[in-house]
Amino acid sequence: MNLSDPRVQGIGMTSQRTRDRLIERLRSKGIQNEQVLEVMRSMPRHLFVDEAMSSRSYEDSSLPIGHGQTISQPFIVAKMTEVLLSRGIPDAVLEVGTGSGYQAAILSQLVPKVYSVERIVALQSQARERYHMLGIHNISLKHSDGSWGWPQHAPYKAIIVTAAPEEVPQGLLEQLDIGGIMVIPVGGQHGVQKLLLITREIDQFVEEELDAVKFVPLLNGAIS
Numbered sequence: 001m002n003l004s005d006p007r008v009q010g011i012g013m014t015s016q017r018t019r020d021r022l023i024e025r026l027r028s029k030g031i032q033n034e035q036v037l038e039v040m041r042s043m044p045r046h047l048f049v050d051e052a053m054s055s056r057s058y059e060d061s062s063l064p065i066g067h068g069q070t071i072s073q074p075f076i077v078a079k080m081t082e083v084l085l086s087r088g089i090p091d092a093v094l095e096v097g098t099g100s101g102y103q104a105a106i107l108s109q110l111v112p113k114v115y116s117v118e119r120i121v122a123l124q125s126q127a128r129e130r131y132h133m134l135g136i137h138n139i140s141l142k143h144s145d146g147s148w149g150w151p152q153h154a155p156y157k158a159i160i161v162t163a164a165p166e167e168v169p170q171g172l173l174e175q176l177d178i179g180g181i182m183v184i185p186v187g188g189q190h191g192v193q194k195l196l197l198i199t200r201e202i203d204q205f206v207e208e209e210l211d212a213v214k215f216v217p218l219l220n221g222a223i224s
Contacts, residue, residue: 001042001109001134014046014054022058026078029060033082039109040078045071047130048100067120069216071100072162076195076213080160080183081106083197083210087181090157094175096146097162097218101127104139107160114139115153117146119222145222149175156180163218164193176200185215 023041031037046057048071053063062070072080080103084093093111095104098118104127107114118124121143131139142150146161147169155177161184168186176182180200187193195210 001136014044014057018058019045022060022074025060026075029075031075031078031082033078033085035110036078036081036085036106039106040074043102043106043109044134045074045102047133048102048105065100065123067123069099069120069123071102072215077103077106079211080162080195081110083183084158084160084181085110090180092153092156092158094150094153094156094159094172095162096149096159096172098124098127098141099162101130101139103160103162105131105134105136108136108139111158112138115142115150115156116140117142117144117148117150119144119146119219121223143222145220146218147171147220151175158182159184161185161218162215164188164213164215165218168196168198169218173198173200173205176205178202183210185213188217 019041023037046054049057049063060074062073065071089111092113093107095116098116104114104116124141124143128141149172154175156175157177157180159176159182164185164187178200182198185193185195193213195213197208197210199206
């Protein structure tokens with residue numbers, strides 16, 4: 001990752017000292033994977049939000065990114081990433097919901113390859129520009145309905161979903177490899193959402209509830 005660009009360094013509320021305080025908060029809330037914490041310490045989250053929001057970029061909160069979407073709370077990003085890596089480093093990860101591009105950027109420093117699907121082309125274009133600025137080259141982007149996944153590169157040992165469907169899309173389950181895991185929020189926008197860890201076994205899918213969460217809904221269709 002290219003850290004020499006002055007925009008990456010940040011000042012004031014985007015400085016390294018501010019980022020360090022966020023990492024200590026994440027550690028105090030139970031995040032234990034030091035590799036995940038170190039990547040989040042170095043990743044310039046302020047570049048993944050609008051400039052007007054940059055002073056809040058290292059708060060442990062979700063922030064709006066336009067188009068009715070949000071960049072996830074750092075704790076949730078760290079938690080989902082930690083769980084996704086809890087059974088070893090997968091050779092590739094499918095992400096459903098590129099959004100700002102932040103979650104995929106974190107993963108790109110921890111796994112060899114990230115495939116990320118986004119239904120809103122404007123968000124996808126912004127994410128691509130951010131990856132170019134940061135010198136991140138192991139993320140492939142697709143403009144598509146996220147519930148369809150990216151079958152050309154299946155099966156995946158790990159799938160992460162950053163928006164909440166009412167039910168787990170069958171297409172994503174089918175793209176999960178035997179022994180693979182999926183981390184996904186499930187539930188209605190106005191009801192209780194649960195963060196699930198789904199493991200595919202030879203003859204069944206095993207679900208484990210991790211936490212109560214609040215994500216934007218996973219919507220059908222692609223917007224150009």
